[in-house]
Structure formats: structure tokens, C-alpha cells
Amino acid sequence: MTDNHDRQPEENKKTKQMQQFYRDNEGKPMTTDESVTISNDENTLSAGDRGPQLLEDFVYREKLSHFDRERIPERNVHARGYGAHGIFECYASQSDLTEAHFLQEAGRKTPVFVRFSQVAGSRGANETLRDVRGFATKFYTEEGNFDLVGNNIPIFFIQDGIKFPDLIHALKPEPNNEIPQGQTAHDTFWDFIGSNEESAAMMMWIMSDRTIPRSFRMIQGFGVHTFRLVNREGVSHFCKFHWRPTLGMHSLIWDEAQKIGGADPDFHRRDLWENIEKGYFAEYELGIQVIREDQEFDFDFDILDSTKLWPEELVPLKKIGKMTLNKNVENVFAETEQVALHPGNIVRGIDFTNDPLLQGRLFSYADTQFYRVGTNFKQLPINCPIHTAHNNQRDGAARYVIDKGQVAYHQNYLANNTPYPVPGDKGGFVTYPSLVEGRKVRQTAPSFEDHFSQGRLFWNSMSEVEKSHILQAFSFELGKVKTPAVRERVIRLIAHISRPLAVSVAEQVGVPAPPEDIPESEVTASSPALSMQNTTFTTKTLKLGVIIDEGYDSNALNDAREAWKKAELEPVFISRHLGDLTGTAGDTISVDQSFLTGSPVLYDGLFVIGGPYAKRDFQFMSNQFIIEQFNHYRPIGGYGKGAEWIKEIHLDHRPGVFVTESPSPAFNQAFIEGMAKQRFWDR
Ligand code: HDE
Numbered sequence: 001m002t003d004n005h006d007r008q009p010e011e012n013k014k015t016k017q018m019q020q021f022y023r024d025n026e027g028k029p030m031t032t033d034e035s036v037t038i039s040n041d042e043n044t045l046s047a048g049d050r051g052p053q054l055l056e057d058f059v060y061r062e063k064l065s066h067f068d069r070e071r072i073p074e075r076n077v078h079a080r081g082y083g084a085h086g087i088f089e090c091y092a093s094q095s096d097l098t099e100a101h102f103l104q105e106a107g108r109k110t111p112v113f114v115r116f117s118q119v120a121g122s123r124g125a126n127e128t129l130r131d132v133r134g135f136a137t138k139f140y141t142e143e144g145n146f147d148l149v150g151n152n153i154p155i156f157f158i159q160d161g162i163k164f165p166d167l168i169h170a171l172k173p174e175p176n177n178e179i180p181q182g183q184t185a186h187d188t189f190w191d192f193i194g195s196n197e198e199s200a201a202m203m204m205w206i207m208s209d210r211t212i213p214r215s216f217r218m219i220q221g222f223g224v225h226t227f228r229l230v231n232r233e234g235v236s237h238f239c240k241f242h243w244r245p246t247l248g249m250h251s252l253i254w255d256e257a258q259k260i261g262g263a264d265p266d267f268h269r270r271d272l273w274e275n276i277e278k279g280y281f282a283e284y285e286l287g288i289q290v291i292r293e294d295q296e297f298d299f300d301f302d303i304l305d306s307t308k309l310w311p312e313e314l315v316p317l318k319k320i321g322k323m324t325l326n327k328n329v330e331n332v333f334a335e336t337e338q339v340a341l342h343p344g345n346i347v348r349g350i351d352f353t354n355d356p357l358l359q360g361r362l363f364s365y366a367d368t369q370f371y372r373v374g375t376n377f378k379q380l381p382i383n384c385p386i387h388t389a390h391n392n393q394r395d396g397a398a399r400y401v402i403d404k405g406q407v408a409y410h411q412n413y414l415a416n417n418t419p420y421p422v423p424g425d426k427g428g429f430v431t432y433p434s435l436v437e438g439r440k441v442r443q444t445a446p447s448f449e450d451h452f453s454q455g456r457l458f459w460n461s462m463s464e465v466e467k468s469h470i471l472q473a474f475s476f477e478l479g480k481v482k483t484p485a486v487r488e489r490v491i492r493l494i495a496h497i498s499r500p501l502a503v504s505v506a507e508q509v510g511v512p513a514p515p516e517d518i519p520e521s522e523v524t525a526s527s528p529a530l531s532m533q534n535t536t537f538t539t540k541t542l543k544l545g546v547i548i549d550e551g552y553d554s555n556a557l558n559d560a561r562e563a564w565k566k567a568e569l570e571p572v573f574i575s576r577h578l579g580d581l582t583g584t585a586g587d588t589i590s591v592d593q594s595f596l597t598g599s600p601v602l603y604d605g606l607f608v609i610g611g612p613y614a615k616r617d618f619q620f621m622s623n624q625f626i627i628e629q630f631n632h633y634r635p636i637g638g639y640g641k642g643a644e645w646i647k648e649i650h651l652d653h654r655p656g657v658f659v660t661e662s663p664s665p666a667f668n669q670a671f672i673e674g675m676a677k678q679r680f681w682d683r
Contacts, residue, residue: 542605548574
């Protein structure tokens with residue numbers, strides 16, 4: 001038990017509002033939906049002992065016909081997702097930039113709901129597949145709902161929303177055989193990429209470790225688009241929104257990601273749910289990058305192009321608040337599945353720009369939500385604002401707000417012209433009056449045509465380890481593509497960004513090196529902010545697998561546990577079987593996982609204690625865990641029998657391996673510092 005167990009989320013206006021919709025069935029008599037008490041829920045009403053069922057059986061009819069309609073269409077993208085409630089707290093007033101209520105005052109708190117997701121997989125997909133993660137936040141502000149529907153990558157594949165269905169058709173399982181599930185490693189996806197140069201920069205990002213995150217609690221989030229902030233004087237600034245996790249940004253490595261898919265396909269939701277239950281609330285700082293209107297054309301990229309980021313070295317990131325996810329949902333369907341997030345939901349003080357991809361999104365979200373959830377989806381508890389909406393929208397399937405009165409139109413005399421519009425100077429939303437001119441055209445803006453500079457910038461910014469993982473990812477993904485010409489076309493695209501990378505991938509996937517005459521980007525700049533190596537490193541909430549057996553050294557374990565607790569490491573005790581184990585002082589610990597139910601890929605580090613009576617088969621199982629953790633560059637520690645076993649397989653002198661014959665506070669501390677490093681790439 002950690003002290004965190006005492007942390008309880010404060011009640012806020014949204015969680016309080018939600019409570020009126022909760023239904024607690026425990027301890028209550030069973031009734032039909034009409035509240036008639038049911039006497040028998042296990043037998044259908046039938047004519048005689050062995051006779052046919054009777055149509056009049058309303059208990060059976062109601063139960064089955066409801067069951068028959070339990071599923072709604074899954075989202076056509078981002079189908080698998082997981083959500084949590086929380087609170088956003090503003091650090092300092094941003095009134096010089098925006099009128100948005102939630103950013104007006106230091107300490108102001110606004111309830112939020114976040115849904116994390118993966119793009120390609122269906123609702124049942126395994127969660128550690130390589131994919132972009134969605135990071136979508138609904139702010140329930142005092143002046144209406146603001147949705148920041150972002151991803152964990154700052155740019156996107158395409159520049160114009162009309163290409164979105166093509167991208168997604170290429171990305172999803174191929175339609176003739178519905179293979180593969182939730183993955184990009186197949187012909188149609190890479191055919192799309194190889195045929196669309198504008199995807200080149202995003203291609204580099206998705207081949208990086210960012211698409212195999214360790215945890216939703218350890219991903220960054222990006223609004224991607226260029227939004228507008230508008231202040232009280234009507235002055236507008238261009239803005240990009242960012243989320244930064246306080247635990248730092250961390251990823252799995254590919255071998256782990258693949259194996260976890262089998263060991264725990266719910267890995268990410270389990271991690272978020274368990275940590276929130278334990279009181280380890282997930283935290284992210286909100287950052288903004290801001291560009292003045294008169295600086296719009298000062299950059300060598302178009303700031304309205306969603307395939308471009310604004311390097312932080314050019315446009316610094318300002319942290320303006322912190323979001324804490326502190327409450328799990330009560331019911332995944334009612335909240336996470338029915339939540340309707342929409343980049344078109346903005347509030348006073350925030351507005352759109354002409355970013356064509358953003359404009360494209362504005363149509364699609366509500367459109368799909370009307371279809372997926374139903375006409376009155378905005379009235380559902382998870383979607384409704386904290387202050388009651390008032391307007392003349394009426395009726396539609398499953399309407400349950402009961403609008404009183406005879407008037408449902410504007411203008412009117414009968415209700416004294418209410419509900420009434422509020423002018424801009426009294427608080428009504430007014431669109432920023434940006435100047436629009438030009439002829440109607442269907443074309444890509446000439447300023448959107450550089451497709452390779454930022455892919456190169458990203459590549460230049462990677463550490464050697466990150467570069468090797470990108471090469472490995474390309475080799476895997478293209479290695480799964482059956483058509484050699486598709487592989488070759490992608491290799492040519494890579495060559496525009498880095499010829500050596502293209503040559504190495506070509507060799508790995510058995511196609512010729514790209515033609516010499518492909519011009520390689522000449523960008524030499526890098527952006528250190530893009531490398532995951534420059535993130536925060538901490539031991540907080542990391543999982544430590546501890547292999548232990550009967551007769552362990554009680555004193556040494558107590559000391560180690562004390563040290564782990566201070567570092568907020570979460571030990572998971574692993575042994576031959578579940579049950580209690582007794583130490584030298586007669587104390588007991590309870591085993592969390594057996595060698596069978598655990599797996600070496602589920603922990604951020606390993607500590608091997610074993611016990612004096614452990615037999616060869618125990619040592620054999622333990623060695624499997626040690627070797628796999630070692631191969632994944634994870635920290636490994638051990639004393640007693642554990643240290644002996646590590647020495648026997650000659651790993652004791654390798655980087656990140658901590659063994660001792662006599663455990664001490666200094667030894668525990670050294671191991672904890674190793675845990676904070678998380679990986680020892682120099683093995
Ligand atoms: Fe989405 N996207 N998208 N998208 N998107 C959806 O909306 C769409 C784009 C993102 O947890 C859908 O309600 C178009 C960029 C997230 O519920 C759909 C275009 C970014 C989620 C849709 C984009 C996103 C969605 C599917 C190109 C990052 C999950 C169900 C113009 C900034 C939200 C739904 C949740 C969901 C359309 C591009 C993020 C079909 C047309 C860029 C996180 O409406």
C-alpha cells in the first residue's frame with residue numbers, strides 16, 4: 001500500500017452532474033424496465049413442462065430484444081479507446097491571448113474527460129500494435145464544451161480532409177480478406193504512402209518508437225492543427241496545443257510490443273485503470289505555441305499545413321496548465337463509448353483557421369456521431385455541458401430532455417423572444433472576422449508543396465538508438481509488404497529524406513537501392529525537443545518484477561521494499577505459484593503472478609531474490625525472465641540466490657545489472673537509479 005491510496009479525486013461540477021444518472025443495482029430486487037418485479041429470470045414461460053414458449057412472456061421478450069440491440073457501430077477510426085475523468089488547472093491568466101473562460105485565472109479548475117485510442121484497430125484490437133494514439137480531451141468549461149481532439153504525434157499524413165477516406169481505406173484491413181487487424185504492415189497502406197509524397201514526414205514519425213508507447217500516461221498529445229486564440233480586444237494569435245506527460249514520454253521496444261499483444265492485449269487500459277485506482281493519477285501539462293498574425297509568413301513552411309510542426313526552437317512552448325486524470329469511468333459503454341469528441345466544439349476565445357485539414361474535420365465528427373450514437377447524442381450524460389443548453393432544437397429519436405412550453409422557434413412574442421441570442425460584447429460567441437478572398441479552386445496550395453524538409457528535420461533529431469529502431473520498423477513493416485514494387489516506391493520516398501536509411505531498408509527488404517538521382521533533403525538542422533532521449537526520467541509508477549521464493553531474507557526484502565516505496569516503484573511478486581511465501585523472520589508476502597500468469601515483458605525492470613530452497617526448474621524459469629529483460633535493455637538487480645543465478649549466466653558485469661552478496665542501502669539506491677534510467681542501450 002502506498003500513501004497514494006488516500007488520494008481521492010475532488011468532486012467537480014461534471015462528476016456531480018453525472019451522479020444523478022448513476023443506477024446502483026446492488027442489493028435491489030430485480031424488475032423489468034417497466035419496474036415490475038421479476039420472480040424467475042432463468043426459465044422462459046412455456047406451455048407445459050416440455051411445451052413451446054409463449055409469446056406473451058414479457059420478461060423473456062424484453063430481455064432478448066434489448067440484448068439484440070446492445071451494440072452500436074464502432075467508430076470507423078479510433079474504435080478501440082479508453083477514457084478517464086479529471087480536472088484541468090490553469091497556471092496563470094492567459095487573458096492577453098484568449099477570452100477562453102478556463103484560461104482566465106491562475107488556479108481555475110475545469111472538469112475534463114479524456115479518451116485515448118488507437119487509430120486502425122477495431123474495438124477488440126490488441127493495444128500494443130504499432131499505431132498513432134488518439135488523445136482527445138473534452139473540457140467542460142463554464143462557457144460550454146471545448147474539445148481538443150488530438151493525437152500523440154504533432155503532424156498528420158495528409159493536407160486535405162477529402163483524402164481521409166482513402167488513407168483510412170488503405171490503412172484498415174484489406175477488404176478482400178480482412179487482414180491484418182489494426183496494423184499498417186501490409187500492401188495497401190504502404191501503397192498509399194508510396195503514392196502520396198505529403199505523407200513522407202508522418203511516415204518517419206510512425207516508424208519511430210512513439211507509435212508503441214509504454215503507457216497512455218507517458219505519451220505526449222498534440223492538437224496538430226493551427227487554431228486561433230482571440231482576446232477581449234478581438235486580437236487573434238495562431239496557436240498550437242500540446243500535452244506533456246509529467247512522467248516523461250516512454251515507449252516499448254518492438255519485441256516487447258509484439259509479445260505483450262499476447263501476454264496482455266489490454267495492456268494500456270489496464271495500466272491507466274490500475275494506476276488511477278491506486279491513486280497514481282496521470283498528469284499532463286498543457287503547452288501552447290503562439291505566433292502573431294503578422295508573423296504568418298515568416299517561416300519556411302506554411303503554418304496552416306498539418307504535415308508540418310512548428311519547431312520549438314523557433315516557436316517556444318509555454319506551459320499554461322496541468323490536467324490530472326483522477327477518476328475511472330463507472331461504465332465504459334455509457335461514458336467512453338458514447339462520448340462524442342469533435343474538433344468543431346470550441347468556446348469563446350478559441351477559433352478555427354483556414355488549415356484545410358481542420359476544416360475537413362469540422363464536417364466529419366458530428367456527422368458520424370449522429371449516425372453512430374443517434375440524433376440526441378449531445379444530451380447524453382457524458383456529452384452534455386455542465387450548464388443546461390437552451391435552444392429550439394426539438395424531437396428526434398430517443399430525446400429525453402423534456403422542453404417545456406408552447407414555443408420552439410425564434411423570433412417569438414409568446415415567450416418574450418426567449419431563449420435569446422447574446423451579443424458578442426455581452427458574452428455571446430462571435431466568429432473571428434478573418435479576411436477571406438480568392439477564387440474557388442480545387443488544388444493544393446503551392447506553399448504546401450515541400451514534403452521532405454521536416455521528415456529530414458525529424459531524422460536529424462533522432463539519437464542513434466532511435467535511428468536504429470526506425471530502420472528496424474521500416475524493415476519489419478515493408479518486410480510484410482508482398483508486392484516488391486510497393487516496397488520500392490516507399491524506398492524512393494525514404495531516399496528523399498535520408499539516402500543511407502533508404503539503402504539500408506532496401507537491403508533488409510530485398511529490393512534494389514533507390515536510384516542515385518533522387519534528391520535528398522539538404523536540411524541540416526535538428527530539433528532536440530523531438531528526441532525521446534531528452535524526456536523526463538523517473539521511477540514513479542514503474543513496475544518492478546520481483547522473483548522470489550520460500551525462505552527469502554526478510555530483512556533484506558524489507559529494506560529493499562522501503563527503498564522501492566520511496567521511489568514509488570510498484571513491485572509485482574512472481575513465483576512458482578500463487579499463494580503466500582514465508583521469509584526468514586516468519587513474515588509472509590503474497591505472490592501476485594506465477595511464472596505462468598506473468599511474463600518478462602510486463603515489467604520495467606527485474607529484481608531476482610529467489611530463495612534457499614529453490615530448485616533447478618525454478619532457476620530455469622527465473623533465467624528466462626532475466627535473459628528476456630536483459631535483451632530488452634531493462635535494469636536487473638539481485639542478491640542471494642538471485643545474484644548467483646545472474647552470475648551463472650555471466651550477466652553480472654554487464655551495464656544495468658546490479659548484483660550483491662550483501663544487500664545494503666547503497667546497493668538499493670544504485671538499483672533505483674538504474675530503474676530511473678529505464679534502459680541500458682549500451683549492452
Ligand atoms: Fe479524426 N476522426 N479525422 N483525426 N479523430 C474521428 O470521429 C477525421 C484527424 C482523432 O476518442 C471520427 O467520432 C477526418 C486528425 C481522434 O472519440 C471521424 C480527418 C487528428 C479521434 C474522424 C481526421 C484526428 C478521431 C471517428 C481528416 C489528430 C477519436 C469517430 C480531415 C489531430 C476521438 C468519431 C474519440 C475520430 C474524422 C483527421 C484525431 C470519422 C475526416 C488530424 C483522437 O469523424
